Amino acid sequence: MLLGGGQAGSEYFAGYITEEALSVDNLFVFLVIMSSFRLPREDQQKMLLFGIVFSLARLVGIVWEKWRDGAPVGVGRRALGTCAV
Structure with missing residues (x-):
């Protein structure tokens, strides 16, 4: 770079x-x-933390599932094994 x-x-x-x-x-x-x-102000931080943790867990689950099935894991055209668009 x-x-x-x-x-x-x-x-x-x-x-x-x-x-x-x-x-x-x-x-x-x-x-x-x-x-x-x-949502009360004191609960807003808890909900944001829950949303972040849930999103990360969901992402890990998606990557794990793709990895387990042998599919290429990556993003967009730069993923290994995907065809160029």
Whole structure:
């Protein structure tokens, strides 16, 4: 990445900005959902922690299932064994 030149640096920066924007968007969505359910402030952190743990467990389950079946594990076109789109 250090020697990738201006193009690689621009792509990295654009990806970074996109991820930051999406994370801020997620915080807004969490606030809207919690306020619509009138979740007490002291329980909001517990629910966020539960959501994070549940999401990680679900992701591990999906990867485990693919690995056990012998399917390639990866993301998008860069996954090993997938055809290019």
